[in-house]
Amino acid sequence: MQCSYFDAGRCRSCTLLDRPYPEQLAGKELHCRTLLAGYPDLQWLPPAASREAGFRNKAKMVVGGTSRNPTIGILDDQGRGVDLSGCGLCAPGLQAVFPVLAAFIRQARLTPYDVPRRSGELKYLIVTESPDGELMLRLVLRSEQLVGRIRGHLPALLQALPQLKVVSVNLHPEHKAVVEGEREILLTEQSTLRMGLNGLDLHLRPQSFFQTNTAIAAELYRQGRAWVEELAPSSVWDLYCGVGGFALHCAAGSRDVVGIETSPEAVASAELSSREAGLDRVRFQTGDATAFALAAEAEPDLVIVNPPRRGIGRELSGWLESSSVQHVVYSSCNAVSLARDLAAMPSFTAQRARVLDMFPQSAHYEVMVLLERT
Incomplete structure (x- = not known):
């Protein structure tokens, strides 16, 4: 690769x-x-x-940069955002949504969490794709401060990404090296992503583990x-x-x-x-x-x-x-x-x-x- x-x-x-x-x-x-x-x-x-390449059905992406110019990827050794939205490990369906999610961050003015300064709100985007191409999006936030703004802009995001079926906010208030917190706020009527394997439908909820x-x-x-x-x-x-x-x-x-x-x-x-x-x-x-x-x-x-x-x-x-x-x-x-x-x-x-x-x-x-x- x-x-x-x-x-x-x-x-x-x-x-x-x-x-x-x-x-x-x-x-x-x-x-x-x-x-x-x-x-x-x-x-x-x-x-x-x-x-x-293109085998990962799930991407845990750190959000860095600013709300006007966000990065979706990882952090460097100084805690600054490095954009990896074209990562070749991710399935094509995941790669295709990262630019749309970056636009959503800009439009909703979601401030990325600044690790060195311990300020800001949006920490991670966790996106999972089903075998049928449907998506689950989880936005990991430091607090509930931006939840109302996300709700207000969500209809436009769902219109831009009709394959997006499950959206939630995960609250992770602590400053430590774990991806998510315990509390989840579901923002869509649908609560599970259907993962069809070998003739069986497995259901994936936001906090459930599934092989990548x-x-x-x-x-x-x-x-x-x-x-x-x-x-x-x-x-x-x-x-x-x-x-x-x-x-x-x-x-x-x-x-x-x-x-x-x-x-x-x-x-x-x-x-x-x-x-x-x-x-x-x-x-x-x-x-x-x-x-x-x-x-x-x-x-x-x-x-x-x-x-x-x-x-x-x-x-x-x-x-x-x-x-x-x-x-x-x-x-x-x-x-x-x-x-x-x-x-x-x-x-x-x-x-x-x-x-x-x-x-x-x-x-x-x-x-x-x-x-x-x-």
């Missing part, structure tokens, strides 16, 4: 951009194989390659479903279930499926998808994955885990090790924590693994492992 920002030294986020893509993918698989070398009989499936690479996310869920269908368990838990991707893909016939997620927004989205699909043996619950497992009276045949980068941790690994669970499907975005968790579960053997390149041009990747109790 050719990138003028990288060539000019304006952005170095893509740490592998100077390497040919086949070399990137091979390096990721080698890295993962090395970490899991303690399983010599592990069957490695062909890696899932991504498009090299739609094509690889679809392959991730297909792979998980294939392994579950082959094993045909009667009961499945999907821990760290997000908006229910794995749980909904693995629902079938008389199988009981439970999804556990800490985010109420994500659980509400998953429940909506389940109702629409008529899946009456799937239920979702808000809560901590480890606490749920430790308190459960009965254990499932198979557990799916898709934790954040820190992994599932010692306590949940220990519960799985001592449980009667026969199979685990572990989807990981950090092979280092994956290897550590597997070492804490010696009763399970890694049977199959597959690298899925969710994040081209960087060293990050997703890996799925099928574990079987021995």
